[in-house]
Amino acid sequence: MALIYKVLGQSSPADTNANTLYTVPAGNSTVASTLNICNLGNGATFRVAVRPNGLPLGNANYLAYDTFIPANDSISLTLGMTLAATDVVTVRSNTAFTLSFTLFGSEIY
Secondary structure (H helix, E strand, O other), X not given: OOEEEEEEEEEOOOOOOOEXXXXXXXXXXXXXXXXXXXXXXXXXXXXXXXXXXXXXXXXXXXXXEEEEEOOOOEEEEEEEEEEOOOOEEEEXXXXXXXXXXXXXXXXXX
16 A cells, blocks of 8 residues: 655636535545645635535535635645545635635545
């Protein structure tokens, strides 16, 4: 079993829809340790969800919902999320190109 530490995903959503930040590759598992959200502009809100097996987004999937982040600030969430094959981390911003999301962790092969 191999363990690879890496940047799992980065995104600066171009719209206000839910966007996939990271999908666990088939046959693997992942421990997502930290999610950093950086605000590049005015005050904004964000959402973070985990969709087991890539199922449709529902209320039970949210880890953060319309959480405010001040202008030119950043938030680091230390999560320690254990994710199985095909689980999906989804992010959303209430403004286009304002927030940058970076997920760090380890993939287990």
